[in-house]
Amino acid sequence: MAALNLPVISCSLDPASRSRTLASMSSGLLRDQGHESSVIDLAELELPAFDNDQVFDSPVFRRLHDVISAADGVVLAFPISNWAPAATVKSLIEATGATGEDGRVAAWFDKVVTFVCAAGLPHSFMATGTLGQSLMLDFKCVINPYTAYLSERDWERPEVLRVDRAERLAKTMTVHAELSGLLAARTYRSVWEV
Structure with missing residues (x-):
């Protein structure tokens, strides 16, 4: 399989985030398979909250939009809080998924997306x-059916997963890369459509 561009976006603002650790692990697994993969950490970038206005003037918005647009597939690593993905994930998707004035086009169309959750x-x-359904319906994303969902019980010690959970994370990244490779040759391109 040819090398793919598979960035991992860490969507936690917590300085001691386990999802950030999982983002680093995921990126390493993808690089081990021969792909280009870097971690983009939202805690370091300070993306403004989505306001459908001034967020589009932010250089951080432009950088994230470019990273997602150029990707063959995107891994989103984030915490689960109150039975839902962290709000930073939704804000990221709202900003980089906006299409409208000034020729803005969503970055997410036709991407393979994988979730890695702490x-x-x-x-x-x-x-x-709900997040997966939104990405599928709005942007025609292909959602990896292998989600890496890791709870506090799945860690042997800080930065070391239990063997079975490390194997699940590795399989999740293998499926992510394989789906991204298979769909790289797709003949269609999606736009806003119902």
């Missing part, structure tokens, strides 16, 4: 359902 408990493993 959670306190194992109970909210379906919390990504």
